[in-house]
Amino acid sequence: MNIDNYEKHSVGVKALILSKLYYSVLSKSLESLGVERYFSVLNFLHNNNGCNQQCICNNLAIDKTAMVKVIDYLIKANFVERKLNPNDRREYFIVLTKKGLKQTTEIVNAFKRIDEKIFANTSKQDQLVFHKMLGQLAATLIELPATDLFFNYKKTKKQKK
Amino acid sequence: MNIDNYEKHSVGVKALILSKLYYSVLSKSLESLGVERYFSVLNFLHNNNGCNQQCICNNLAIDKTAMVKVIDYLIKANFVERKLNPNDRREYFIVLTKKGLKQTTEIVNAFKRIDEKIFANTSKQDQLVFHKMLGQLAATLIELPATDLFFNYKKTKKQKK
DNA sequence: GATAATAGTTATATTTGTAAACTATTGTAA
DNA sequence: TTACAATAGTTTACAAATATAACTATTATC
Secondary structure, rough: OOOOOOOHOOHHHHHHHHHHHHHHHHHHHHOOOOOOOOOOHHHHHHHHHOOOHHHHHHHHHOOHHHHHHHHHHHOOOOOEEEOOOOOOOOEEEEEEOOHHHHHHHHHHHHHHHHHHOOOOOOOHHHHHHHHHHHHHHHHHHHOOOOOOOOOOHHHHHHOOO | OOOHHHHHOOHHHHHHHHHHHHHHHHHOOOOOOOOOOOOHHHHHHOOOOOOOOHHHHHHHHOOOOHHHHHHHHHHHHOOOEEEOOOOOOEEHHHHHHHHHHHHHHHHHHHHHHHHHHHHHOOOHHHHHHHHHHHHHHHHHHHHOOOOOOOOOHHHHHHHHH
């Protein structure tokens, strides 16, 4: 079993394949959980419990219309609740339930475990360079002209005729 | 405009976000082309013209049933043709048309241009470490237990009762 | 010659992504 | 203080992606 010629690809293709491999391993290690999707959202919520939907979108580069369905799904699974912010009645806080808190602990650990495992044979120095580079690449890409995608804030530009 | 707290994410999440950013920039820079999808497939075909569908799947980690539609789409757009291999009549060679060859040249260049741009301010040494790490991570992940996903060869395991 | 394996297809269902239009609320500026 | 813009979130409709299973045709293996 193999991904052929991985080293020949561009950075974008490598990143996409790497994320596919990663999520495939993650799903396997979390098979027994009550949800089978949106692990990254739950992982994020564990560290940012009570943030609003837009915040999740901005952090994970997910479109806000897609996020509606994600939260609906997680509510149905009894992992989170929507709580209206009384000080700004436009937004809802997304809060983990008791069950959600317990389960997300496992998810957080699964992420950590995989990260540890794949870096096990790598020097601390190389790991630092790697993470520094990832940050730089993301920062550079954000500054280049791009299609709107998940950047909801840009959409208004088109509305004016 | 920004991706908040990028540096806090796990490798898998970072890779996914990075690929989203990358493809968003890529799409923008190829807006004028006759296709608006499957750039990585076309980029791959440019360097592997005449390979079969399974080969594309193995290289880009795409499921073979999805690949059927991708190739259908590219045939419709007059970018590629299916040519039956006379020596093994199960497989088709995927061959770029004249139009396809011309267009994929632009795609290949777009990939290269972005890679050059995002690495412009990075030392050759760091780039080497980065690519070496990407390869190592992918290789490690492939060895870990995973859900089947795009690994078509594994599916046979389940067929036997 | 039977069986397994491979390349590719079809069908179906679900999920995800995209665009546009929408409500409700809050912020801002004349 | 009213008008307008911006923000948070939702809905709808449609296109595309993903997953599963069953399928044909062909080739490889024993």
